[in-house]
Each structure stands twice: as structure tokens, then as C-alpha cells.
Amino acid sequence: xxxxxxxxxxxxxxxxxxxxxxxxxxxxxxxxxxxxxxxxxxxxxxxxxxxxxxxxxxxxxxxxxxxxxxxxxxxxxxxxxxxxxxxxxxxxxxxxxxxxxxxxxxxxxxxxxxxxxxxxxxxxxxxxxxxxxxxxxxxxxxxxxxxxxxxxxxxxxxxxxxxxxxxxxxxxxxxxxxxxxxxxxxxxxxxxxxxxxxxxx
Amino acid sequence: xxxxxxxxxxxxxxxxxxxxxxxxxxxxxxxxxxxxxxxxxxxxxxxxxxxxxxxxxxxxxxxxxxxxxxxxxxxxxxxxxxxxxxxxxxxxxxxxxxxxxxxxxxxxxxxxxxxxxxxxxxxxxxxxxxxxxxxxxxxxxxxxxxxxxxxxxxxxxxxxxxxxxxxxxxxxxxxxxxxxxxxxxxxxxxxxxxxxxxxxx
Numbered sequence: 001x002x003x004x005x006x007x008x009x010x011x012x013x014x015x016x017x018x019x020x021x022x023x024x025x026x027x028x029x030x031x032x033x034x035x036x037x038x039x040x041x042x043x044x045x046x047x048x049x050x051x052x053x054x055x056x057x058x059x060x061x062x063x064x065x066x067x068x069x070x071x072x073x074x075x076x077x078x079x080x081x082x083x084x085x086x087x088x089x090x091x092x093x094x095x096x097x098x099x100x101x102x103x104x105x106x107x108x109x110x111x112x113x114x115x116x117x118x119x120x121x122x123x124x125x126x127x128x129x130x131x132x133x134x135x136x137x138x139x140x141x142x143x144x145x146x147x148x149x150x151x152x153x154x155x156x157x158x159x160x161x162x163x164x165x166x167x168x169x170x171x172x173x174x175x176x177x178x179x180x181x182x183x184x185x186x187x188x189x190x191x192x193x194x195x196x197x198x199x200x201x
Numbered sequence: 202x203x204x205x206x207x208x209x210x211x212x213x214x215x216x217x218x219x220x221x222x223x224x225x226x227x228x229x230x231x232x233x234x235x236x237x238x239x240x241x242x243x244x245x246x247x248x249x250x251x252x253x254x255x256x257x258x259x260x261x262x263x264x265x266x267x268x269x270x271x272x273x274x275x276x277x278x279x280x281x282x283x284x285x286x287x288x289x290x291x292x293x294x295x296x297x298x299x300x301x302x303x304x305x306x307x308x309x310x311x312x313x314x315x316x317x318x319x320x321x322x323x324x325x326x327x328x329x330x331x332x333x334x335x336x337x338x339x340x341x342x343x344x345x346x347x348x349x350x351x352x353x354x355x356x357x358x359x360x361x362x363x364x365x366x367x368x369x370x371x372x373x374x375x376x377x378x379x380x381x382x383x384x385x386x387x388x389x390x391x392x393x394x395x396x397x398x399x400x401x402x
Contacts, residue, residue, distance in 0.1 A: 087340075089380070185264075
């Protein structure tokens with residue numbers, strides 16, 4: 001979140017930012033920002049502020065974002081197509097290097113810069129590509145099998161958009177993006193607000 | 202997360218679940234599960250387990266999910282189209298009741314069950330619909346203006362897919378879904394793993 005906000009600030013031509021200005025931007029307190037940044041070193045100058053470019057570089061280093069990450073995408077449906085054209089990915093060094101599906105009518109078609117390949121070819125193709133990160137955008141009923149196949153093909157860091165929670169196979173890391181879950185959280189806030197209680201309290 | 206896992210368990214025909222079985226399913230400890238559930242009442246029976254249907258209903262009540270939520274979607278691009286066809290939404294009572302865009306070439310076309318409308322008509326249309334929840338799937342450069350317009354039209358609970366953090370206008374609640382952010386978290390885990398440290402430690 002900080003990295004994103006800092007990039008926005010940089011794109012506006014600002015080179016030094018105070019913790020107060022920054023806190024307003026991200027809806028965090030200046031104290032919280034200073035505390036969080038204290039974990040990664042002495043980057044601010046009292047009375048002056050933080051060097052935006054230096055801070056971006058430091059956070060990007062910590063997140064492993066100073067080198068590009070090629071990704072494998074499994075699932076060439078509507079969500080997969082939307083992810084292929086999501087501008088934020090390429091901007092931050094995440095490039096979709098190969099797209100797979102199990103639907104024969106999709107194989108061979110283009111999706112963005114990629115040709116859709118047969119999921120059965122994943123092990124062979126990724127042996128050549130060497131991708132270690134991947135995105136799952138398949139129906140929930142096949143998500144577990146797809147994750148297992150990806151991990152066996154060497155893809156151990158996976159972002160799962162399928163609407164089922166998939167446990168991580170041994171040695172793998174899975175982040176679940178459940179779009180419905182976010183709406184359920186909003187629904188909760190709305191319900192609490194109706195009953196006159198502050199959900200943030 | 203619990204609700205999703207419980208629904209999966211229910212769909213498999215299981216009516217009673219122990220905290221140990223459940224913990225394995227969601228990658229949480231049985232103790233954590235029992236602790237979390239203790240906040241919402243005495244729902245488990247020692248030595249027997251939890252009634253799956255009763256637990257689903259109780260969590261759904263707390264989340265305000267026992268009644269349907271009509272939604273407004275702003276942004277009829279690829280991501281908006283993918284969200285319109287995302288199966289999880291309708292299954293959980295989230296129905297997209299109206300779709301808006303500012304592109305004249307899109308207006309009047311169909312997107313799923315909806316006709317794409319002019320964003321300028323949002324206040325008038327939502328005065329009739331009365332939607333209080335909405336989804337933003339527009340480019341980052343217009344996200345703030347779109348959120349402001351939605352809040353003014355009575356849509357105070359917003360899920361923002363635009364790749365910029367938008368502060369909540371007064372009285373509104375915004376949840377940010379930053380797809381790139383999730384990849385950045387994965388990148389961090391991968392970086393830490395390379396250096397031989399367990400990121401979960």
C-alpha cells in the first residue's frame with residue numbers, strides 16, 4: 001500500500017514527503033507510517049521528510065520487485081482475459097509469459113501477447129520457461145488439481161482467483177483472492193452501520 | 202474464509218464438523234477456530250463438533266448475507282465484464298443491478314443481464330434502484346471521481362478494483378482490491394524463501 005501511494009506521489013512530481021502528508025494520503029496516521037518505516041532502516045530526515053525515490057527503491061528491494069517476474073496463467077476464461085490486460089501487472093514487472101487452458105476450443109487462440117496452450121503441456125513448457133509464480137483463474141471445481149499440477153511443474157508461488165480455498169501443497173505458497181469475500185466484508189460493514197455501531201471501533 | 206469453507210463442507214454432504222477437521226481444511230489451528238467462533242456464541246458441542254448448517258446461518262447473519270444485495274458496477278471494460286460473469290457473486294446473493302460506463306461506444310450494449318448505461322445517469326438511475334453497494338472497475342486516473350459520484354448517488358459501500366488507493370469520502374466505506382498488491386506479496390515470500398528465512402515465522 002505504501003509502495004503504491006509512493007509511486008503515485010512520485011508520478012505527481014513530488015520528491016520529498018512528510019509522514020503527515022503521507023499519512024493523509026493512505027488513511028494511516030503519521031505515527032503509524034514512521035513506525036512501519038523504522039523497521040526497514042533510517043530513511044527519513046526529521047523536519048524534512050522522506051526521499052520518495054529512495055523509499056520506493058528500498059521497499060521494492062524488500063518485496064523482491066527490482067527484477068521482473070514472469071508468470072504462468074492457468075485459465076483463459078473472462079477473468080483470465082481481464083487479468084491478461086490488467087495494466088498494473090506489467091507496470092510492476094509482472095509479465096504473463098504463458099497461458100494454459102483445458103478447453104480444446106481455446107487452445108491456439110491468442111490472449112494478449114500469448115497463445116493459449118494445452119494445460120497438459122504445462123510441465124514441458126515451464127521446464128523451458130522456468131516460471132516460479134503463477135495465477136489460477138479456473139472454475140472452483142478444478143482449482144485443486146490445477147494448483148497441484150502447477151506446483152509439480154515448479155510453480156511454487158500461486159495467486160488463486162478460483163472461488164474455493166485451496167490449501168498449499170508442501171513447499172508452496174498460495175494467496176487466495178476471493179472477490180466475493182470482499183463483498184461479504186462490505187456487507188458486514190453495512191450491516192453493522194445499520195445497527196449504529198462503528199465497525200472500525 | 203470460514204463461511205466459504207463451511208459451504209464447501211456442506212456441499213460435500215457433511216452436517217457436523219469437528220474443529221480439528223475444520224482447522225485442517227482452512228490451514229488454521231483447531232484452537233484458533235474455536236477461539237474465533239467463541240466470539241459469536243456457543244455453537245459447538247464438546248466431543249461432537251459444530252452443526253454446519255447452523256454455523257453457516259449464524260455467520261451469514263453476522264455478515265448481513267441473509268438478504269440479497271443489489272450492486273452497481275461502474276466500468277464495463279474487460280475487468281467489469283469478468284466481474285459480471287463471476288459465478289461467486291450471484292451464488293452469495295450479490296446481484297449486479299446496473300452497469301455504467303463513460304464510453305459512448307459501450308452505452309446501450311449488453312453486459313451479462315444488464316444494458317450498459319451512461320455514468321451521467323447514475324444519480325437518477327440509482328434513485329430508483331436504491332443500491333447501496335457498488336464496484337469500481339475503471340482506470341486508475343478516473344477512480345476518485347467515480348467513487349465521489351457513487352457516494353453522492355447513495356452508494357456508500359464500495360469495492361475498488363482500480364489500481365489506485367482511493368480514500369473514503371466522509372460516511373463511505375471503501376475496500377481496495379489491488380491485484381498487483383497480491384503478486385507483490387507473493388514476490389516478497391519468494392524473495393524471503395531464497396534467503397532461507399520462513400516468511401511465516
